[in-house]
Amino acid sequence: MSELAYHMCNQDPDVDYSWEEYDARGIYLCRVCTKCVKAKLANYRPEVLNDSNYLADEPIEEDI
Ligand SMILES: [Zn+2]
Numbered sequence: 001m002s003e004l005a006y007h008m009c010n011q012d013p014d015v016d017y018s019w020e021e022y023d024a025r026g027i028y029l030c031r032v033c034t035k036c037v038k039a040k041l042a043n044y045r046p047e048v049l050n051d052s053n054y055l056a057d058e059p060i061e062e063d064i
Pocket of ligand 1: 007008009015018031032033034035036037
């Protein structure tokens with residue numbers, strides 16, 4: 001896994017803009033910037049990000 005998945009956007013002097021990413025239901029996921037957004041969002045299922053009707057009745061996985 002890329003270390004960008006653990007990027008500390010606020011502490012990177014190269015990053016002058018970062019934002020909070022939310023899933024399709026408006027649930028906060030993580031802070032991202034243009035450097036790490038792909039790496040971080042790759043940890044989430046696509047339907048969680050794009051489909052507000054995604055099923056949440058399956059076991060929640062801790063994916064760290
Ligand atoms: Zn970042």
